[in-house]
Amino acid sequence: MADPKTPEPTRRSERSRQAILTAAVELVGEVGYARLSVEAIAARAGVGKQTIYRWWPSKGAVVLDAFVELSGGSQPVALPDTGNxxxxxxxxxxxxxxxxxxxxxxxxxxxxxxxxxxxxxxxxxxxxxxxxxxxxxxxxxxxxxxxxxxxxxxxxxxxxxxxxxxxxxxxxxxxxxxxxxxxxxxxxxxxxxxxxxxxxxxxxx
Amino acid sequence: MADPKTPEPTRRSERSRQAILTAAVELVGEVGYARLSVEAIAARAGVGKQTIYRWWPSKGAVVLDAFVELSGGSQPVALPDTGNxxxxxxxxxxxxxxxxxxxxxxxxxxxxxxxxxxxxxxxxxxxxxxxxxxxxxxxxxxxxxxxxxxxxxxxxxxxxxxxxxxxxxxxxxxxxxxxxxxxxxxxxxxxxxxxxxxxxxxxxx
Known part of the structure; x- marks a missing residue:
């Protein structure tokens, strides 16, 4: 992410993406899933609603991605295997x-x-x-x-x-x-x- | 409960009590706990609100009793002990x-x-x-x-x-x-x- 060769727009996108995912998780904890809105996520993340809809089709999709990120990201989960x-x-x-x-x-x-x-x-x-x-x-x-x-x-x-x-x-x-x-x-x-x-x-x- | 010596008012009370507990469980399933009201339980059970408040101090107390009843009543739980x-x-x-x-x-x-x-x-x-x-x-x-x-x-x-x-x-x-x-x-x-x-x-x- 801090790769100096990453072009500026990409880094800005990644910052927005992280802000959106963080906002989604925080808001689920604060207001519950049912009362959560894409508007509220956008406001908390400091982005426009359209930015969210450009990357995710729905509130549910943002929240799921946010929880995947929270529990270690979308990389395959690898557990220790030392033999013990x-x-x-x-x-x-x-x-x-x-x-x-x-x-x-x-x-x-x-x-x-x-x-x-x-x-x-x-x-x-x-x-x-x-x-x-x-x-x-x-x-x-x-x-x-x-x-x-x-x-x-x-x-x-x-x-x-x-x-x-x-x-x-x-x-x-x-x-x-x-x-x-x-x-x-x-x-x-x-x-x-x-x-x-x-x-x-x-x-x- | 079907004891013929049980006086009529007691049997009527027991019927009301059972109707209230059944209504409470059903309504929790239908509308959730937060939106449940003592009024709704009374209406479903066919009793007055006062009847409920005579026996229970709050909505929470009715619901807890209803779940205790549903999972076997307030008698001590006894598990089989055959040695196997x-x-x-x-x-x-x-x-x-x-x-x-x-x-x-x-x-x-x-x-x-x-x-x-x-x-x-x-x-x-x-x-x-x-x-x-x-x-x-x-x-x-x-x-x-x-x-x-x-x-x-x-x-x-x-x-x-x-x-x-x-x-x-x-x-x-x-x-x-x-x-x-x-x-x-x-x-x-x-x-x-x-x-x-x-x-x-x-x-x-």
């Missing part, structure tokens, strides 16, 4: 806890989660654009562990990933207890134990 | 899936979950009144299994219960994939494997 499954997954779940409890992320995410309850189409778009790439990356890490013999062959990895993220999400969404790094570690350790070849077979190998 | 941990927990999680996907329950629950995101006080009341008794009962069942040597001694049962319910809730709320009995069984089996003494110790006993 426990260390890697503790790191992943700690990062998830950090993101879920980050004030920049928390209120907008709760607002979008709330709106998604009553709007299954929005929910589906949100899951596919923002959540699915992270679930797929986690699944890939578990598949690699399966190849390394650390995860039992028969485990359904679609279910396995929810064993890691479900407890975190449950605690975040329902506020059943504080969402901490220690909780992330315990969930990671238990979920890994659930997938272990010996645990599944019920006998040592 | 896998059979018992599969039964519990299948019942949870059935409840979460029951149309009478689903829309009102989503509406309340959505509202809870923006209203931490409501969220806390809902969790304590409706959810906590179920989590406590599940924890008791796991404690019994711990005494029977089926769950490792060191396991934090506060975390363990979320390993069972978190994945179900995650799939229900985000609609990542269909929420089925087969999913309930797989989650139960994996979560039990996570807690097993041999799985935790990493060696057979």
């Amino acid at each position: 499954l426990k260390a890697d997954l503790r790191e992943v779940l700690r990062a998830t806890v950090k993101e879920l409890t980050d004030p920049r992320f928390e209120l907008p995410s709760r607002a979008l989660t709330a709106e998604s309850q009553m709007d299954p189409a929005l929910s589906q778009q949100f899951v596919e654009a923002v959540l699915r790439p992270h679930l797929k990356a986690l699944q890939e890490r578990l598949r690699s562990a399966q190849r390394a013999g650390q995860v039992a062959k028969g485990v359904d990895l679609d279910v396995a990933v929810e064993l890691f993220v479900g407890p975190l999400f449950h605690r975040w969404l329902l506020r059943t207890a504080p969402l901490t790094s220690a909780y992330a570690d315990t969930v990671a350790d238990l979920a890994i134990a659930a997938l272990r070849p010996t645990a599944r077979a019920g006998a040592p190998r | 941990l896998k059979a018992d927990l599969r039964e519990v999680l299948r019942a949870t899936v059935k409840e979460l996907t029951d149309p009478r329950f689903e829309l009102p629950s989503r509406a309340l979950t959505a509202e809870s995101q923006m209203d931490p006080a409501l969220s806390q009341q809902f969790v304590e009144a409706v959810l906590r008794p179920h989590l406590k009962a599940l924890q008791e069942r796991l404690r019994s299994a711990q005494r029977a040597g089926q769950v490792a001694k060191g396991v934090d049962l506060d975390v363990a219960v979320e390993l069972f319910v978190g994945p179900l809730f995650h799939r229900w709320l985000l609609r990542t994939a269909p929420l089925t009995s087969a999913y309930a069984d797989t989650v139960a089996d994996l979560a039990i494997a996570a807690l097993r003494p041999t799985a935790r110790a990493g060696a057979p006993r």
